[in-house]
Amino acid sequence: MQEKKKLLMLGASSFQIPCIKYAKSEGYHVITCDYCPDNPGHKYSDEYHNVSTTDLQLVLKLARKLEIDGILAYASDPAAPTAAFVAEKMGLPGNPYKSVKTLSEKDLYRSFLRLNKFNTPWYGGFNTLKDFSSSSSQFTYPVIVKPVDSSGSKGISAVNDFWEMDKAITHATQFSRSNRFIVEEFIEKKYPQLDGDIFVHNGKIIAYYLGDQRNDVAINPFVPSSINYPSLLPDFIHDKIKSELQRAIDLLKIKFGGFNIEVIVDEKDEIYLIEIGARNGGNCIPDIIKCASNVDMIKMSVDASMEVEPKILNRKNIEKFYTSYVIHSNKDGKFKSVKLDDSISQYVLDIRLMVKEGGDVYKFNGSNCTVGVGLLEFPNLNVRNKMMDKIEELIAVELE
Template sequence: MKHRLLILGTLGEFVQLVQKACEKGYYTIVCDGYPDGPARAFADEAFQIPVTDTEQIACLCREKEIDGILTSFSDLLLECMVKIADRAGIPCYLKPEQLPWYRDKSATRALLIELGLPTPGFRKIPIAYFKDRSKRTQLKELLEGLRYPVVSKPLDKYGSRGIYISEDLEELINGAEKTAGFSDMPEILVEEYNDGYEFNMMTWVRHGKVHVISIADREKTFVAKGEIPISTRNVYPSRLLSKVEKPATELLQAYADRTGQKDGALSMQFFWKPGEGIQVCEIAARFFGYEHELTDMVYGFNMEELLLASLYEPDKLKKMLAEHDVHKPQCCGAVIYFQGRLLTIGDQSAAVRLGEKEQVEKPWIFYQEGEKVIEHGPNPYLALYYVKTENRKEMDLLTEEFYEKMHILDPNGQEVAYHNQIPDYTPAEK
């Protein structure tokens, strides 16, 4: 009998997954709330239902006799998939009761502390304490022991939304009120800010064992006081792989052991400083969006094949993981991101020319001329470029050229794109 697969998500990142599923002969249905999602064009059937309407999608799964469900690249999509699978009786690598360890920042921090694993000092504080001046003494007591600078974060949002850096209590009070505007919860998270080198790590758990797929340098650029630095380049493999691979893998293995995750995607953003070791930023049970393509480019390891094999081809899954070696890249690969000011797009010709360079595997310009840049809208960046070179030295030279020549102007000639910078790795490599 032909497998019947539901893929939760229709935006550009899901096109290859849908195409591969159809090529394998699976009857493929896609679903989310976006009417114009490009993956819809490649599926056997497509439905427009908001992913948060898990009960309706579960009913759809039962009606269509779905025997497998997949998604990735988004924490919200993961959460909805787990709930849909549970309600529809479809196999899934997580159960709803495990979600807080991957979706609730305070639950993640509490579990890390319970396991004795490195995490920033944090407090979960009611928003009322920041708004009511009569509670200042109590607020100071709640914050006692935290080292400034700190960041304020919503407990229920991801994608760097509503996160602000504060150097002292007064800045924190202002930042916390802005954070509260992004949250639907009565509390926010306040945690110590780590300015160390940052990394993205993607792994797969099979039969309870963590298999490392990739570790990348997650580079950022400072934009403005109080704002967290913006993501500007992720490079594979990490320049500091030998220093972070072992402790990061051990940490994720301990985490998966405790949460009971036996199979499925497991990713982590973490920090590392010379002499201080690693410290967790976020842990997620899915792959990173706008980045998983680099494992294919750098290692010949295709994430879509992995996801589909995890459902229907267990022997292939075992073989893929056994043959993959994170220490043997075929090249150096990176995704270069450009973010920008909330202005109207005018001239993008320089951005288009950069996309025509021979080292660019895929350019992705998100806005059309005449459109206004929207904060936290459907377009996550102004533009991104997947680029490939023989080694890291060539990658850095190419990146510097991108940073120098990238310009997106508004109709008045004002620069829309932020200017990116490559961090200094000298202290880490001593």
């Protein structure tokens, strides 16, 4: 009997379960690793190892010991450089480690953009408030302060003057593994921020699905609370975005994979590639893309990692209106349930909860505060707008 090929999955969060399940369904021996033995995805894998996904050398040692055939950091920003590092060292399918590291650290990424004449806000990377103080005169307020190496919109603050910087820096470095932060000048947006995934094969974008982001501004204006498909931005904007993304991919010598993209369009229709995450998006973005277009980026990510050509089968135009809604709370407490209003029930394709009854719920200040995700399908734009205008009431988190 032929031995099964081995796929090492970095992480096993709720968002990674569909990917683990698909890999298992294809007959692969799936190994998960992270430092969270209670992560729900581990019960779906064939074996689990307690190794941090950000420890390059320990993951490489594990991968060599297990003699893996592929490695994947699905929907995990911190693990993406590790997957690239191990793939490069072992000659497995992957992207250049240097390029993935550049995409994964905001100061390196902004430097790449500036060096190659992409639009980018004025920025600086710093270690302390003292470091920033010597450069503060170069910035015009308001500015945005972010950890350089965090994901899920954690640790971000808007700052209106220098006296607010200390608090914002403390907040940012709490979410930075390297204790570094970046300061960026604020860009006035003409449209909603764009968010979604692309897929690259043989160095070319073969699937592009960016939707219009929405935020629950009453809680936190920087954390995405939903992504709507199809995007309502004009085609010429998306053509410009695709062109700039492809230029970045060429320069970085990216070979394949799912990438999570965030884009801002300013008042002059200039494109800002705010993020190119070297992994598929969280918040069930690949899942809602599959519902909307029949393009299965989960399948494609696993296939490409295991040297199977990632084919797109039966792609369809997006004919209805789809939303990935992040179910969240405006306060801390203990989780009781999610209550669906009768008016929204018929539009719900699926509800995926991340918190168990009695579990801790936190005010929505980052993706780590997500209660669950709702996958929604609406027959037309009017219905979607009507429902989304009061979605926090229609899909409500009940606390004990």
